[in-house]
Amino acid sequence: MNAMPGMGGAARIVSIEGIARRFPGLTVFQDLWFHVDRGEFVCLVGHSGCGKTTILNILAGLDVPDEGGVLVDGREISGPSLDRAVIFQGHALMPWLSALENVAFAVSCRNPGWDKARVRDAARAALARVGLTQAAERKPAQLSGGMKQRVGIARALAVEPKLLLMDEPFSALDALTRGTLQEEVSRLVTEAGQTAFMITHDVDEAILLADRILLMTNGPEARVAEVVQNTLPRPRARANLHHMPGYHPLRDHIMDFLITRSRTLAGKPPEGWDSRRPPVVVPAEA
Template identity: 70%
Template sequence: MKKPYVSVEGIARRYGATTIFADAWFGIERGEFVCLVGHSGCGKTTILNILAGLEPPDDGVLIMDGQELSGPSLDRAVIFQSHALLPWLTAAENVAFAQGCKHPGWSRAQRMEAALAALQKVGLAQAGDKKPSELSGGMKQRVGIARALSLAPKMLLMDEPFSALDALTRGALQEEVARLVTETDQTAFMITHDVDEAILLADRILLMSNGPGARIAEVVVNTLPKPRTRATLHHMAGYHPLREHVLDFLITRSKAFRADAPPANWSPRAVPEVRL
């Protein structure tokens, strides 16, 4: 059987005698947008960190494009909850710094040209000479998005990148990311607590049971047509059943799922896939 573009195979994380999550198996196809949803403490951020190579799994392996992943690499770009910009550099210089890591032989002029082109894509061409202290929260995150996408990574990883923003800015950036990921045919993995955010962005939603001892309990296929926008999402046929299904898991079934006695039809290597 052909493996998916990204294959997560039986990873686990333990702290002493406590198992945070175990036996996590899932795949991500090339160009697919996958969201991981679950309560705090189930290990979502740890899974993202393992995918990014920022920490190793206690068990299991990760394979991308036929190669086992080990340690961080520029083929995986991360957008964090905070903007993580260098405060002494301008917006363009922050993006150019990443270009210098990927293309050490480039001149400063080449790096800055690529940086300004990346900022143009996120609507910040006019802010290239501004430092982070001169930018709004949403603009800082746009710089972070431009920096990540300018690397043309094989996979884009996002750790609740919009959680600290106001509702209007958050909605605008969600749609911006959806557009950019589609335009660049980017493979994306994102963790979120926001059900509507997952429905807006994801092709598939991974539902994680509560920790400790968390598992990926179910995969929900998002069949709502693209493009999706915040303004029209709740009018789409199928939106309400999909939202209610995910909410029911988070409110009720995530707590009832027991890692030591899972449902009869559940297997970590073949997690049930739901299409509503």
């Protein structure tokens, strides 16, 4: 497998190298190249049908590309791993276990040599980080939607993964809960120095969370058309995001892509297009 041009150094933890996913009569995406650096938060944005969830599943080891390869920390992935934790759209909790037991199960899988007390202490600490100390003994049926997702976040972070993968984890929540959890995830990921990759339809969510935003053209034969550098300073809060200098040029650029260019750039790329180096734009500096 050929390395991505410019690749090298300990900073790069994920390298997507020329992957494609095809089904009979349909190429969802092809010749897809991008990377994620250590400690970086990257969001992938695009319309339904461009293959966002398929890309995340490939990164999680739940699907395989038809071409190309995926390197995580310098090694080609060959299936699921606790080095790559996933937070799904649904909470994906085991309903017969309490919140504490759901997190403890993940901790014990990561640390099979730990005794039961140490595992439970680590699980309690993880729940405390997401504000669920008082709900530790409740089962999922006794938790609200937002609390279930908090358990899922605690479980994912408790295994200390090299890469945190998020599949629109807040899309089913009400607006108030969604905003609160977005800010909590931003804080937790920053505090832990966690590398994160997230797919989303929510432009403001991407602006709030991401260091870089990958914009995909419409499918079929989708590709990453632009890499948007988010220069808005951290910490960012949903309540004042729209007051930050540079917010409106950034949002307008992404919205213009989704409304117009994602469609006009779809299919055959422009002449001279280098899929390994999609354009990097910094609209906040425009």
